[in-house]
Amino acid sequence: MKPQIPNLKHQRSTHHQGWCGVPGIWKFFGIWILAFGFCGCRSAKPPPEPPVAVARAERSRAQARGLSEQQNWVGAAAEWRNAAKEASLLNDGAREAAALHNLADTERQLQQYETAFSNALAAAQINEALGRKEDWWRNQILLLQIEDLQTNGSPAERLDRLVPRIAESNDPGTRGAFWNELGLWQQREKKLDEAAETFLRAQSEYEGGKDRAGVATVIANRAKLLEAQGENELAARMWADALRRFEALGEPIAIAHALLGQGRALMAAKKDLPQADMHLRRAARNFRHLQLLDEAAEADELVRRLNAGQ
């Protein structure tokens, strides 16, 4: 029987397609081993060190941010002032404006309203010149907050100017903060129904932006508005909602305010007075821990009145 000759032509052609006779499986593993060997042990080169002045400015900003988060307002003010100076030396307008804004916010906390106002105004001017719209809006809202707190200031004129333009802002958080400020102003002006509507808009903006802190704050403001409208039972329920939200966020000051509000509303509604007493006492104690002595005194006074049966 004649032996069958295999199709060598075909074999040779496939043979020369790969690497000099290396079987496919070894080729496969070899590539992976090489790839892992080469890349697995490979680290990117370290990034170049930033110039000294840039590193110093970044350090100041990080330090200031940390102090602000810890609510160490005196230290934070000094560091934000330093950060603004460092950014100015580098001609970095955006960072200078941000530092000035945060400095103004810190000074607001320290009740230094005059300097806070001038710094916020300076930040707004820089952002306007640079065309940084969102930052400019935040500056404006801060200015509104400061004007509302100043004894001889009023945010009315600025609010009138900004209300038609607020839709220009693309940030729901900014819009929420603006409506919240407007609502507070309307409440102060005894336009309670308008204020309720404005707070709802603020809440809806914050909910759209998934800003839990914003939603909780607006709910607390709505609760206070309900107290002003005489809806104390409803207000107590809303304060309870706000309290639950602040507890989830871990905001000690806001929690103390919510406890005070809930106690006050329950007391005014003459409902569940033992619970009202407990809330007021807890609020007074927390305010004392937070060194907010005026608020602690208010809570103490309410406890005294509650126990006196007034």
Add this chain to the structure above:
Amino acid sequence: MALQDLTPQLRTRLSRLERVVGIFVVLATVLLLAGLAYYVYSTAERKGWFKRKLPYFTYVGSGTGLQVGDPIRLMGFPAGRVTQIEAMPPYQDQYGDVFVQFEIVEPYEGYIWEDSVARVEPANFLGGRYIEITKGTNSAPTYIFDSYEDVSLPEAQSRTAPNFVFSQEIWDDAITNYVVRVGNRVTPAVLSRLQAMGINTIQISDKSKKSPKPSGIWDEKAGKYARVEGEKKKGYWVHVDETPAVTERLQKIANQVEEALPNFLALTNTLVRALTNIDAVARHTDELLVSAKPVVTNFAKISENLSGPQGTLGDWLIPTNVNAQLTMTLASANTNVNLISSNLLATLDNVANLTSNLNAQVQANGLILSEISRLIANADDMVQGLKRNWLLRGSFGAQTNAPVESVIKPRLAPK
């Protein structure tokens, strides 16, 4: 398929391929063996497998931080390794509690002389220690590789050629100076002096006859070399200078600080007392000046009166009231000055104690601080490297800080 089944052309081609493969396999095997041999050789050279190793031993108080295989250092070089660490049997610990044997690789044994010391030093702040042998400076080498023998003095007279040297140490009668030292040439003058001292035999070595193995080990008591046999095979006993581990030293420092704290508080109390006394003295001085004012006035009057015709010097100079006042003032000043000086002396003593304690602590802490600093820097380098590794950087989160931006938060309604 068997090879016979193929055509002749194909068979030829396949057998050629087989040959090529065979050559390749042989070459690869040869290369592999050569590489292995080279690796073994370089490892042997690096680890000193072909080198001479000589045993030494020492006794330490504690085996803390020492391990078999630890390197032995000499002038900063790794010169050998620890081969054995054993606790001494109970009631046989007169030399030390722990027996540590080590071997020294050539040529470092040449630096180890009779006065070399095994210093046990802290290696790190985790309690590790290492042994460093100090270089010998002024005595006999611990091993001898020359041929040597004890000869009588008459026989030694015939060994005054330059290749003969003493391998023994002999002191003069007052034990203040060497008469003979290891390595000194044999001279008739020295031999006659030895004869005068009543010495009959002396050990002499021949530098021209060297052996690869040590011919003798230094016998510290006899002051000459002895054969390496019996108990001597254990090696040469290097005396130890042991420093406790860093952790123990830290504990001691902590205890010292704890003890020093009451003294420091006492010192502050003393200082407060001294300052109070100084204040009192200042007030007294002020009173003294006030009380001295009338005295000065009186002196002025006296000087006026002295220039006049009336009055004697004694009457005017020190009237009775002034005399009493001056005596009181001087006594008060004397008491105060004594008090101040004694307080100041006590204060200075305390300050001196405090500064010396602080100095000791700073000296002790210097090494630890630099070690810690280096450790932190190295750990940071490593972590930074890992952060940039393509495989691992995802685990470290964002590489840059969040950009700083202006923040606005909603406000709670004011009161």
